Amino acid sequence: MANTLILAEGAGHYLDFGIFHISVTNALIMGAMIVLFVLAVVIPFPHHKADDDSDSR
Amino acid sequence: MSAVADTAPARAVPAASAPSPDRTSWTAWARYRITHTVPEGQWLPDRQPSYVASWIYVFGMATLVSLFIVIGSGVVLALGGSEWWHTSGVGHFFNSTHLWSVEIFFAVMAIHLWGKFWMAAWRGGRSLTWMTGMIALLAAVGTGFTGYLSQTNFDAQWIGAQAKDGLNSVGLGAWFNALNPAAALTLHIVVLPLAVGVIVIMHVILVRRHGVVPPIGAVPLIGAVPPIGAQEPTS
Numbered sequence: 001m002a003n004t005l006i007l008a009e010g011a012g013h014y015l016d017f018g019i020f021h022i023s024v025t026n027a028l029i030m031g032a033m034i035v036l037f038v039l040a041v042v043i044p045f046p047h048h049k050a051d052d053d054s055d056s057r
Numbered sequence: 058m059s060a061v062a063d064t065a066p067a068r069a070v071p072a073a074s075a076p077s078p079d080r081t082s083w084t085a086w087a088r089y090r091i092t093h094t095v096p097e098g099q100w101l102p103d104r105q106p107s108y109v110a111s112w113i114y115v116f117g118m119a120t121l122v123s124l125f126i127v128i129g130s131g132v133v134l135a136l137g138g139s140e141w142w143h144t145s146g147v148g149h150f151f152n153s154t155h156l157w158s159v160e161i162f163f164a165v166m167a168i169h170l171w172g173k174f175w176m177a178a179w180r181g182g183r184s185l186t187w188m189t190g191m192i193a194l195l196a197a198v199g200t201g202f203t204g205y206l207s208q209t210n211f212d213a214q215w216i217g218a219q220a221k222d223g224l225n226s227v228g229l230g231a232w233f234n235a236l237n238p239a240a241a242l243t244l245h246i247v248v249l250p251l252a253v254g255v256i257v258i259m260h261v262i263l264v265r266r267h268g269v270v271p272p273i274g275a276v277p278l279i280g281a282v283p284p285i286g287a288q289e290p291t292s
Contacts, residue, residue: 029160029164032164033164033167033168036164036168037113037168037171037172039112040111040112040113040115040116040168040172041111041112041113041172043112045110045111045112047110
């Protein structure tokens, strides 16, 4: 049992904030998702030149 | 696909204004529902309003594409079996393809959800579109959970035991044993994917029927066709 606990404790890295316990990998993935969401909102979508021409008519 | 001015997608006749079929003929009724649920020209549109020209509108299609890869790689895994996907190079490849397409599927689906939440995408008669999306999310989570036993390793055993304890604690253990690999696998590869597939098809049909939700505060141009939800008969 003790060996099992040692193996489990050695698997991965974790962040602890009180009752909040999360692996570094999961935290990084969630952070990347939030960054991706923000980038999707702020980065302009590429336009075709034909669209600009048709919009100006 | 090209972006155009802030008008609703062009369509000849709104579906709700077409005459209803003879109720005595189920074939006429089925034909009417199939051809009028989505307005003509809106099944595969090649033009969209200009506000759709944003990266945040890409994530719905990204979710669909990753779902196709999830299903395709899952079908290959089902053909080979666990002895194959654990021991051969090609099996490892499809095993990893299945895993990472699922990771991407949930990531882009979550971003799609965030985008639609902050757009209040249930506006304009789109409440069913929103609800089917949420049900699809729940069904997909269930599908993911039932897939852990397919690892057929100690990780699968540990996750199954945790799931069993969790389900027992809320009284669901009498109906479903999370440590039963046959039940979990059948749910994972047949029942729940079928549910996800049907709900996603309904979701996409509703998106095509009502069009993409405009930004909050957008003023429609004079002559633009309003969403179908605003024209639906109340009876």
